[in-house]
Amino acid sequence: MTRPRIDLHSDTATRPTAAMRQAIADADVGDEQLGEDPTTRALEERVADLVGKQAALFLPSGSMANKVAVGAHTQPGDVIICDNRAHVFRWESGGPTIISGVSFEALATEHGRYSAEELETAYVAGTKYQPRTRLAWIEQTHNAGGGTVWSLADYEAVTGAAASLGLAVHVDGARLPNAVVATEVPFHRWAATVDSVWFDFSKGLGAPMGAVLAGTADFIAEANRFKYVVGGSLRQSGMMAAGCLHALDHHVDRLADDHANAARLAEGLADLGFAITAPVGTNMVYFDPEPAGISREALVDALGRTGIRLTVNPRGGIRAVTHLDVSTADIEDALLETKGAVGP
Numbered sequence: 001m002t003r004p005r006i007d008l009h010s011d012t013a014t015r016p017t018a019a020m021r022q023a024i025a026d027a028d029v030g031d032e033q034l035g036e037d038p039t040t041r042a043l044e045e046r047v048a049d050l051v052g053k054q055a056a057l058f059l060p061s062g063s064m065a066n067k068v069a070v071g072a073h074t075q076p077g078d079v080i081i082c083d084n085r086a087h088v089f090r091w092e093s094g095g096p097t098i099i100s101g102v103s104f105e106a107l108a109t110e111h112g113r114y115s116a117e118e119l120e121t122a123y124v125a126g127t128k129y130q131p132r133t134r135l136a137w138i139e140q141t142h143n144a145g146g147g148t149v150w151s152l153a154d155y156e157a158v159t160g161a162a163a164s165l166g167l168a169v170h171v172d173g174a175r176l177p178n179a180v181v182a183t184e185v186p187f188h189r190w191a192a193t194v195d196s197v198w199f200d201f202s203k204g205l206g207a208p209m210g211a212v213l214a215g216t217a218d219f220i221a222e223a224n225r226f227k228y229v230v231g232g233s234l235r236q237s238g239m240m241a242a243g244c245l246h247a248l249d250h251h252v253d254r255l256a257d258d259h260a261n262a263a264r265l266a267e268g269l270a271d272l273g274f275a276i277t278a279p280v281g282t283n284m285v286y287f288d289p290e291p292a293g294i295s296r297e298a299l300v301d302a303l304g305r306t307g308i309r310l311t312v313n314p315r316g317g318i319r320a321v322t323h324l325d326v327s328t329a330d331i332e333d334a335l336l337e338t339k340g341a342v343g344p
């Protein structure tokens with residue numbers, strides 16, 4: 001496949017910049033599995049400090065961060081309350097169920113956010129007959145919901161209700177940096193009322209791989225055991241951690257550019273008569289071109305021929321994602337090509 005000229009399929013399309021590659025090449029390294037990789041440890045300390053938790057753990061992927069967090073929080077038979085489009089529930093191949101023997105109480109929501117009342121209604125204390133609810137799960141920003149940001153008020157209503165029920169709270173913060181930039185609410189505030197939180201470096205932050213999970217020292221020790229269980233313990237991971245440290249220094253504030261580009265894209269698509277199917281709060285635009293008289297498949301094919309990559313969402317609509325490798329000029333270009341595809 002030739003590389004797309006403009007890749008709006010996902011923010012995972014980002015490639016390391018020259019400066020990031022240099023930081024990777026220069027990294028000081030050791031054996032991570034033995035706790036001896038200095039750059040990985042520096043990244044873990046940096047993230048623990050950023051989010052205000054005792055400890056943090058470097059992982060090769062976000063999916064693994066979710067898996068080891070479930071492993072550390074639950075016992076087989078436990079129930080996790082999430083929304084029914086949560087990445088962990090829909091997209092991780094049933095991993096937590098396979099590895100940890102948990103099940104999900106998946107709530108129907110509009111854009112991935114549920115309320116304190118919905119959490120309270122779904123909660124089950126656990127009896128001889130009924131499985132126990134163990135964990136409340138929040139995705140911030142919410143991917144399938146639309147790159148949706150939970151407001152601090154809604155978020156803290158849920159974390160407060162969870163605390164009253166004695167539930168632990170885990171945050172799938174794959175794109176938490178986008179929420180931080182969109183709301184100007186710092187990382188540590190989002191982390192303050194939850195037990196565990198992670199974010200991804202391989203999405204908008206532009207690193208080739210890596211996610212860091214944070215929590216109490218005891219929780220992270222247990223997560224580290226699970227990391228080994230699932231084959232995630234590494235050796236000279238400092239090379240990848242160096243890319244993540246570089247991203248923290250250089251690629252967080254610029255997420256605002258991605259958000260502005262997404263807003264511009266949504267505006268231009270709406271002008272063409274497309275339906276924008278979720279509010280645009282961060283770097284994602286969910287839309288449907290059919291009201292403008294072109295099918296989703298026809299549009300994706302036509303744009304593909306011009307070197308613009310998008311994919312049809314299996315559950316309806318199209319998702320476009322802006323990121324480090326998509327410029328404002330690219331957005332104007334994509335809108336022009338889209339206009340051409342729709343025709344006069």
Ligand SMILES: *Cc1c(COP(=O)(O)O)cnc(C)c1O
Pocket residue numbers: 060061062063064066087088139142143172174175200202211
């Ligand atoms: C991408 C994503 C993940 C998984 O992260 P990977 O690093 O791709 O494994 C988990 N949760 C959400 C919300 C995501 O968008």
